[in-house]
Structures are given as C-alpha cells and as structure tokens.
Amino acid sequence: MRKHRRGLVLAAVLCTAILIYGCQKADIKETKETTPAQTETATVPPSESTGEKTRVFTDSAGREVTLPEDIQKIAPSGPLAQIVLYTVAPDKLAGLASDFSDGAKKYIDEKYWGLPKFGQFYGKNANLNMEALIAAKPDVIIDIGEAKKTVKEDMDALSKQLGIPVVFVEADLDSMSSAYKMLGEITGETEQAAKLADYCDSTLKKSEAAKASLGADQKKSVYFAIGDNGLHTNAEGSIHARVIEQIGAENAAKVDQASSGGGSEVSMEQLLLWQPDIILADSETLYQIITTDSVWAELNAVKEGHVYQIPSAPYSFMSNPPSVNRMIGILWLGNLVYPEQYHEDVKADVKTFYDLFYHVQLTDAQAEDIVQ
CATH class of the missing domain: 3.40.50.1980 (Nitrogenase molybdenum iron protein domain)
Incomplete structure (x- = not known):
C-alpha cells in the first residue's frame, strides 16, 4: 500500500x-x-x-x-x-x-x-x-x-x-x-x-521451484493490459505485475513504472515490436476489444488465441489491490504459461483457496465460471 x-x-x-x-x-x-x-x-x-x-x-x-x-x-x-x-x-x-x-x-x-x-x-x-x-x-x-x-x-x-x-x-x-x-x-x-x-x-515455494526449472529458451513474455483500450499496463517491476515475475515469465512492458494506479501508457507500435507471447486483459470489456479489434489482430498472441481474461471475483488474481489474492493468481497464471512445470488442477486450486481465504465452498460450476 x-x-x-x-x-x-x-x-x-x-x-x-x-x-x-x-x-x-x-x-x-x-x-x-x-x-x-x-x-x-x-x-x-x-x-x-x-x-x-x-x-x-x-x-x-x-x-x-x-x-x-x-x-x-x-x-x-x-x-x-x-x-x-x-x-x-x-x-x-x-x-x-x-x-x-x-x-x-x-x-x-x-x-x-x-x-x-x-x-x-x-x-x-x-x-x-x-x-x-x-x-x-x-x-x-x-x-x-x-x-x-x-x-x-x-x-x-x-x-x-x-x-x-x-x-x-x-x-x-x-x-x-x-x-x-x-x-x-x-x-x-x-x-x-x-x-x-x-x-x-507452500505456494511461493512451488513457484520458486518451477521458476528454477525453466531454461532460458522457455521464458515467455506476458503483456498485462489495463485501462479502457488496453494501452496502459503494469510495467516490469510494478507491484501490480509481480505475479508475472513470480512464475518466471518476463513482463513484455519494459518501460518506466507509473506513479499512479492507472499504469504506464504504451503505444500499439511498441506492442508490435514486443510481440508478447501472452496477453492478459483485466476486464471482460477489454478482453472483447483485444480479441475482436482489427488493430490488435496484428499481434501474434491474438492470432494464436493466447489472450486471457484475468479472474476478478471477489478480487483480481493479479492485483487490484496487490494483496493475498495474488497467491491464487500465481497458480492460475503459472498453469496458463508453464503447464508442464505447474501440473495444476486449477479448478481444484480455486476451490481450496476460496474455502480457506474467503470462507466459501464453491461448486464445480462456480469454480469453472471463475477460471474461464
């Protein structure tokens, strides 16, 4: 804080x-x-x-x-x-x-x-x-x-x-x-x-072990899209993007961190140069923009279907605020980016986390809805 x-x-x-x-x-x-x-x-x-x-x-x-x-x-x-x-x-x-x-x-x-x-x-x-x-x-x-x-x-x-x-x-x-x-x-x-x-x-130890097992050629880059149009981001080193680094991936946005909560502003030209392997969208609206807009379609991650909406209920898996909610984010994103290292049953992980931290027992359908 x-x-x-x-x-x-x-x-x-x-x-x-x-x-x-x-x-x-x-x-x-x-x-x-x-x-x-x-x-x-x-x-x-x-x-x-x-x-x-x-x-x-x-x-x-x-x-x-x-x-x-x-x-x-x-x-x-x-x-x-x-x-x-x-x-x-x-x-x-x-x-x-x-x-x-x-x-x-x-x-x-x-x-x-x-x-x-x-x-x-x-x-x-x-x-x-x-x-x-x-x-x-x-x-x-x-x-x-x-x-x-x-x-x-x-x-x-x-x-x-x-x-x-x-x-x-x-x-x-x-x-x-x-x-x-x-x-x-x-x-x-x-x-x-x-x-x-x-x-x-346990979660941090698991992520550290997975990170240590990655070879240099296995590193993937992730772009964390926020804001109304996705051209704001939580840049490399930002507390709001810590989950990306924790799983062993690289933050594609190597720009100055923003001093405010709105993130760092970037351009589509920069994104086309970076060509991130994976794009994360922090809202359903932004996910729809990225996956349907013709300008975003020039990015390889969009062409290959590697755009994902961040689960956000009751709190974001990535940040907002950057608190203990990021623990389940580590398992979710780790499995998404490096499934061979994490071997996670993400729905089971979500049910366990919500029971222990949020005091609610999810149905299979609710867990499915959250991770999708």
Whole structure:
C-alpha cells in the first residue's frame, strides 16, 4: 500500500474523537529500531481506569503498542487491510474500508455486506467516516502493506489523533506468511492464521521451484493490459505485475513504472515490436476489444488465441489491490504459461483457496465460471 503523509481529519472532528476516545488512548512508545521487529507481546496489569487487561505488542515498524488482551473489534485502515483481515478474522471486522462489489458479493457471506463503512484512513484517497468509526468503537486499527520511511511517524500520528491503538503489519508477496502469523497474535485467531501462512509458504515455494526449472529458451513474455483500450499496463517491476515475475515469465512492458494506479501508457507500435507471447486483459470489456479489434489482430498472441481474461471475483488474481489474492493468481497464471512445470488442477486450486481465504465452498460450476 502506498502511503502519503497528509492531514487525517479536520480539527473539529479531531476534537470530537479525542473527547470520545480519550480514555481509550494507547500508550505508544517510540523505538530507535530501523528494521521491522519480530512479533513480541507481553501482558501488562489491568488498566486502573477500566479494569481491562492489556498487553504490549511490537508491530512491524518496531513500535510498542498497548492493546486489549482480548481483541473483539478491528478496523481496517484501507482496502488492502480489509482483504487480509477478512481472510483471517471476518467476524472481528468492526466495519469496512470499502463496500464489496456486486461481483464480490457472490463469494462473500451476506452478513458482512452491511457492516459500517469507515472509508480509507489516510493517503491521497482518504475518506474517513468519523461518525461510523466512533459508533463502532474498534479495539484496534490495523494497517497492512508495504512499509515506507515514515511509517512509525504515520502510525503514531494516526493513533494519537484518533485515540485508538494502531498497529502496522508489513505484508508484500514475500512476507505474507509472516504477516499472517503476526495477525494471529493480534487477533487471537492463531489457528486460522497458521493455515493461511502455510498456504502462502507452500505456494511461493512451488513457484520458486518451477521458476528454477525453466531454461532460458522457455521464458515467455506476458503483456498485462489495463485501462479502457488496453494501452496502459503494469510495467516490469510494478507491484501490480509481480505475479508475472513470480512464475518466471518476463513482463513484455519494459518501460518506466507509473506513479499512479492507472499504469504506464504504451503505444500499439511498441506492442508490435514486443510481440508478447501472452496477453492478459483485466476486464471482460477489454478482453472483447483485444480479441475482436482489427488493430490488435496484428499481434501474434491474438492470432494464436493466447489472450486471457484475468479472474476478478471477489478480487483480481493479479492485483487490484496487490494483496493475498495474488497467491491464487500465481497458480492460475503459472498453469496458463508453464503447464508442464505447474501440473495444476486449477479448478481444484480455486476451490481450496476460496474455502480457506474467503470462507466459501464453491461448486464445480462456480469454480469453472471463475477460471474461464
């Protein structure tokens, strides 16, 4: 998650929050550590004011955060945190960062649809609903994603201004397993967190072994088409295109990464020079454009029928947001590009992933619909 230091709330709203939550403020202590710390917890005596037992938890930024010993209500700081927290502790979500899409609702239990919406707590898309947050009274706010240089200051400022303890959990593709173990410590859902951590470990090991077995002549190039016309892409090195590199393929778009979520703009002339082996389309509309437009027909991948629509419900297999949803993307794309290395029953993999992470048991027909 890309974070930007900005004002979090208006002064008038801030005063209201402090008055309501003042008695619940966490005792945050800064640390001089500059690298993520290992998970550490210690129980401390009950608060004299509330009688509630608390503990000190060391988060990924090395911050010591005082938390209730028993966490019952969690607020996600944004959409990426929402996905991860839903997979590990759905019944402890005090609210959502964003509504579930109509497509996602097919795979999300209806009881979660109507949770209060808090919005995103900070960043360029900040839209915090303070009234909903106050009413929900979460025990903790959890921020999940990539660490930036100012993460300690950002988390401390958020906790101080909202009067609620805030924990940062670092999570990218490589560290997703350790993130789940840390979330198990925070939420108390250690058994579920361990299952999710093991799945992530196993998937990454499988992809690394497959990648290592590829010869130089087996490398295939993949173009990740996004936007209205497919001439925007998540370029080589982009966090949104990480799955391509993880399976051992090459990202065809060797251009500068875009600083915004709209991707890097490219031209058809560049695409004709690159001639990617495989084209991925991030929507059904874009898939139809690429497979029917006469201009795109000049590409070998289109001529040979190597254009595929990325599964996207409840979340994209490739990105959007770039979270744990990419784990099933590794198996899906790996099997698509290198079937001899992966030997996957993709429908069975999808059913397993959805059961474990999204808490839904798919029928064979649903799994078929998703992968097609």
